[in-house]
């Protein structure tokens with residue numbers, strides 16, 4: 281029997297198999313940020329250990345950083361201390377750091393791919409659940425806890441139970457105004473936030489292979505939101521073209537060798553998955569969430585489900601969730617009030633996202649009732665935005681571009697949505713208080729966010745597309 | 747750092763019959779700015795537990811003196827969302843040693859085990875009966891026996907076995923952690939690096 285791509289990459293990284301236990305897996309690339317690493321470095325110090333392979337770890341502060349006046353010291357003393365702690369730890373342990381203000385600084389999952397650090401066939405980890413983003417390149421990439429960060433620093437390995445494999449095929453052509461963000465919100469709404477737990481997902485089908493790398497990253501990014509260990513897409517010409525020429529991509533003879541290897545990275549025709557799902561791209565419309573987990577999504581023209589559509593055990597959470605959101609069962613989503621719009625995060629903070637937003641708002645005006653935060657995913661994205669003149673388009677439509685960071689995705693900095701306010705966000709989580717205590721989040725694509733930004737209410741972006 | 751050893755625990759329980767309890771609720775992001783592992787228990791379920799003015803919310807279970815103990819019983823899909831290990835530190839820091847649910851998110855499960863908190867998976871039916879028994883009598887105790895891999899509702903004697911792999915079981919029983927194991931395997935790691943095909947272009 282053939283092997284899945286997951287099996288091939290996993291097997292190529294097994295250092296040892298613990299009897300009746302997890303696999304000791306070798307890690308090719310480790311990314312680090314300020315929030316989940318300090319206790320890991322402390323652990324190394326307490327044990328008197330060094331970092332085994334400092335060249336395989338790259339660090340960048342992103343969660344805590346302000347998105348304004350980045351050249352000035354961080355105002356919040358505790359955030360500043362955490363960012364400084366990362367700097368000190370990187371110096372002490374010899375790790376490359378793209379600190380605040382560095383031309384490569386940005387959200388860790390944006391920085392890795394755009395610098396060519398993320399490559400097919402790798403095992404990639406980071407103390408951050410959205411490490412699944414890197415799966416867009418055909419790598420086994422997943423989030424880990426801080427104890428595991430310490431393990432990787434100390435031994436370049438972690439212990440992991442082998443997940444089961446799942447194949448999700450989406451064939452067909454996406455309708456106009458529908459993006460990869462809508463695909464993944466659609467899938468999670470069908471499979472629920474626990475539907476992928478225990479599995480590693482391969483996404484395939486014509487609707488997937490026709491996506492750009494940026495769009496693939498948005499999709500794989502949110503595979504964790506269905507509980508999956510990670511999600512990936514087999515590498516193809518789109519992948520190779522994206523990597524070629526980036527700073528840390530192999531060059532010359534090494535490129536040829538790498539390419540020959542990467543081309544072998546596909547699931548064999550007769551390989552078996554533990555579970556498979558198939559969806560039709562034509563069934564997907566722009567999606568929006570109405571509740572407090574990413575599985576609580578509907579097509580934008582749809583309505584919030586009624587209580588009798590919810591299974592018994594889920595009823596308490598459903599009622600609690602609608603109460604929190606201030607919504608009633610059965611209500612339509614279109615026309616709901618919006619106070620904030622957030623475009624950014626490791627889901628939708630890449631250059632393509634800002635191009636799409638700018639194209640949409642060009643010649644229109646920001647609605648007066650909304651506060652709009654446009655936050656590039658990295659310094660390189662910000663630079664590209666300016667090089668393409670996108671910032672000018674945004675300005676003339678009444679928008680302001682902020683500086684890179686995680687920002688309102690988790691509101692560890694000052695970008696907090698006030699209690700009770702509604703925010704249409706291109707990020708990945710709508711949990712209670714995620715964007716600030718009491719904030720109410722509606723997850724959506726960049727186009728749906730753009731439509732809300734110019735109308736001030738939940739709007740079907742397709743109304744504006746010819 | 748080794749963890750506390752775990753063998754048998756008999757305790758009353760705190761019931762939280764909500765599905766999809768995510769790690770943003772267990773410990774909200776604004777409390778993740780610390781650079782050590784201490785004090786997270788004080789902010790466990792912060793926004794469910796306290797009002798804005800820091801007064802306790804009377805209707806939240808942790809503020810109800812009728813319920814207490816070292817076992818937290820949660821609804822299905824406990825610990826979803828962010829990978830923050832701070833969630834496990836908060837649960838351990840508050841004093842829980844076991845979390846029982848019918849389903850756990852993967853990363854949370856691993857983080858809990860790495861901090862000496864035992865995640866125990868039971869069937870949906872058993873979970874429903876646990877909730878009912880605890881609510882009917884908050885003094886109901888549950889016994890978790892790691893060696894025997896059993897979880898028992900003591901008042902009725904109803905018992906289920908739970909899964910844990912032999913390696914992790916051994917770690918929990920003895921208070922070992924994964925780094926001890928990995929470091930003992932250093933020769934294999936170095937050998938792997940020299941034979942890896944990708945080392946020719948990486």
Ligand code: SF4
Nearest residue numbers: 410625626686689690
């Ligand atoms: S943008 Fe949001 S999801 Fe992504 S790494 Fe930052 S906080 Fe996490």
